[in-house]
Amino acid sequence: MLTFPRNCFSFLIFPFLLVSASAKEETRNPFQVERLPERAWGSLEYYTLYLEPSDSFVSGMSDFKFWSSGTLWIFPTRDKEELFLIFQNAGLPEEWITRLLVAAKPVPQRPLIEIRPDADIVEGLSPQQRNRLYPHIHTESKETVFSDPYALMPGGIAEAALFPSGLRPELIGLLERLSFPRGRTMRFSDIYHVLGHTHSEEERLRVMKLLLREKAISAQLQIHPNSDTLKIAQYWSSGERNKRILPLLESVAATSGVEKIDIAHLLPSLPRRLLNTYPSPEGWRTRDLAPDCFWTSFSFFSESPSARLLENVAQTFEERYERASPPLQLGDLILIRREDDSSWLHACNYIAGGLAFTKNGSSPGRPWAIQRLEDITFRYLEEGKVGISFFRLKPEYLQ
Amino acid sequence: MKQCSLFLFLLSASLVFSSNGAENSPSAGEGPSLDRETVKSGPQIFKSRKGPWGQLEYYYTHLEAPDSxxxxxxxxxxxxxxxxxxxxxxxxxxxxxxxxxxxxxxxxxxxxxxxxxxxxxxxxxxxxxxxxxxxxxxxxxxxxxxxxxxxxxxxxxxxxxxxxxxxxxxxxxxxxxxxxxxxxxxxxxxxxxxxxxxxxxxxxxxxxxxxxxxxxxxTRTRSLILRLRIDRDSDLAQIKEYWTAGFKNKDVLPLLNSVSQSPEIDYIDVIHLLPPIPRQHLNTFPSLAEGIDGSYPDSFWAAMNFFEYLPRSEFKDLRQVARYAEFAYEPANKPLRYGDLLVIYDPERDLSIQAAVYLADYIVYTKDGRSVLRPFILTRLPDLVSRFQGEIPFEVRAWRKRSRY
Structure with a gap:
């Protein structure tokens, strides 16, 4: 997370992106083809795909490898009085608190207490109790799956499971019951408990993949005889920055009867190659840093992206970007920041019609994808009041 | 340019196609498909034969270099x-x-x-x-x-x-x-x-x-917009197996998994099934920046970098290509597979003329020459070799990247 001086950006909140605590979750048919109103980008239609990381990635995750160790709560204290207060503040009934304190064991030579909670307590916690209790479950130096839970897609397990997963309904039900809200997003921590209910490695993989599912938009530009091809070409070429796509766009527009083309053909070089893929160990990275949202969004127009951007994104921002005036253009930088301390939470690039190109976090388990801006911002609603600001490369910079 | 080692290497590969017709009988599932079925009139959309790649459809698009x-x-x-x-x-x-x-x-x-x-x-x-x-x-x-x-x-x-x-x-x-x-x-x-x-x-x-x-x-060059049709009859397991190319192209698996389970998706553009570098370049002309090291990409650069994650500039040098191919590739057994390297070769002059990468049903990915005015394209192998037929003796030979590379 990056922190910038407050005066280095300004706010330009677009009405359709206004994020507030009253944002609504929608229940949508994930297979439905959506059509966007015709604008400078032309006429777009899209549908949603659900991406999951590979078997090899999932099977390397520690939660997957060590599932059989069972649920273990670790608290950074040796003081049972403090523990009592944590349970009480979380709203646990007295009978559970008594059982948990009896099960509590100090960890030798470390300022920690560990508890193996009974299954009925794990399953019996209400979402609110889970949300209040789990942030306290971590060591003195390390987050756990409880303090840093899985971030589920908007709509949580219910929405993720709309798409076939191959899981038994009772497992999906269990996942849904154990997920809990944090802010406006749904989270999940009890992976060890749920994996204990699985019958095979295949089923464990499917559980993990369901949790890690990400939505990805597949969009097509519709071309019809009345399309304003000059205007559409202007939009997608983004001035001189994405002119490489012009020959194809002009050709397709001139081919009578061609009705649509996948917008993957129209993206600049880097997002085109990264779209709907997961980071590779061979890719751009330093010893400690891997491509994240900032590297991705600041490299959007880059023909030859550099690992250097992983290190000095702030400098690039200050030198190359200026506030974007409406209407938004292809590749405009969208910054989501926390209002109270000016820290940046996320960055992505505008594509068209409320769609953006994004990489959520630096995890190799998160893909590059086009997502709806409202779905992207939804993740950050738990972070208190957030603001969205829009920037554009200065005219003198092509990338 | 020393071609001798490349010549010996070429001889060891599978002969796919030649100017004298050897190995050239388009028997079922093997030779280049010259007959295509038109799906509908208008923008002539053609169907490939069905195969382990599934059912492909394509239409032609003509690219002209941008004014810049x-x-x-x-x-x-x-x-x-x-x-x-x-x-x-x-x-x-x-x-x-x-x-x-x-x-x-x-x-x-x-x-x-x-x-x-x-x-x-x-x-x-x-x-x-x-x-x-x-x-x-x-x-x-x-x-x-x-x-x-x-x-x-x-x-x-x-x-x-x-x-x-x-x-x-x-x-x-x-x-x-x-x-x-x-x-x-x-x-x-x-x-x-x-x-x-x-x-x-x-x-x-x-x-x-x-x-x-x-x-x-x-500069007008014909390319294809190619898409994979997905329907109830599609053998999705086989399609996934084919397009992941023995794990060399595993990045496409999440997308294929998703598409295969979406009942309302009837086709997917093949650009999504290409590895990163060809996906980045398909149907575009080279940028001037790509010649920063003194030469521009040609068909060999395009073919040898097909499965690479980051482009290797040494593949602009045919001697380096030959050296690398000798240990990283082996003769391709038929049937050809996604990602196989095809080289059009003139045995009389001991000259490798052009390289291409096989996608499916004799549709290949290539670039004609080193000029910035020639784009990276998809084309049919019969179209690619048509200019050589009757002009020079030539052979098309096939290799497959060894699994450890």
């Missing part, structure tokens, strides 16, 4: 120049007459050139150019093609059609110019070519903008 690139390339002189270096006037006459030119036509050329300048360039008058028959033009230009000093004849515009007007339809050439192109086009292999850009530039009414449009039109 055309502006960066000098416009050729409007003077028609033929180079027959190292030849005396008598030898030049013999060459031209044996190609079918009349003695009077050769006389006219010599009269228009400097008679004392033995072996130097010839300057054919435009009326001689205009009166050559298509067959004679084809033979004369084949002679000119053998000399690197004649770039317009050595790398002509190749049109994968016998209808010039259809090839340029939707373009910016006037009908008068198109008639001239039609008049001056000539057979090359099984297709048509055009080289007489200087002749067209001599048309007095040409403004600078029209000249640029003409040069731009001369």
């Amino acid at each position: 690139l055309v502006k960066s390339v000098p416009t050729p002189s409007s003077e028609i120049i033929w180079h027959l270096p190292g030849k005396t006037r008598e030898e030049q006459r013999k060459l031209l007459e044996s190609a079918g030119m009349l003695a009077s036509q050769v006389d006219a050329i010599f009269d228009n050139s400097n008679p004392s300048d033995e072996g130097a360039a010839l300057f054919p008058p435009p009326d001689v150019i205009a009166e050559l028959s298509q067959e004679v033009r084809g033979r004369v230009y084949r002679t000119l093609r053998s000399f690197p000093e004649n770039p317009l004849y050595r790398t002509p515009l190749v049109m994968n059609t016998d209808d010039v007007h259809q090839w340029f339809s939707g373009g910016q050439l006037t009908s008068e110019t198109l008639d001239l192109v039609d008049l001056l086009s000539y057979p090359i292999g099984n297709t048509l070519a055009f080289s007489d850009v200087p002749f067209l530039l001599q048309q007095s009414s040409m403004s600078e903008r029209m000249e640029r449009n003409l040069i731009r039109s001369m």
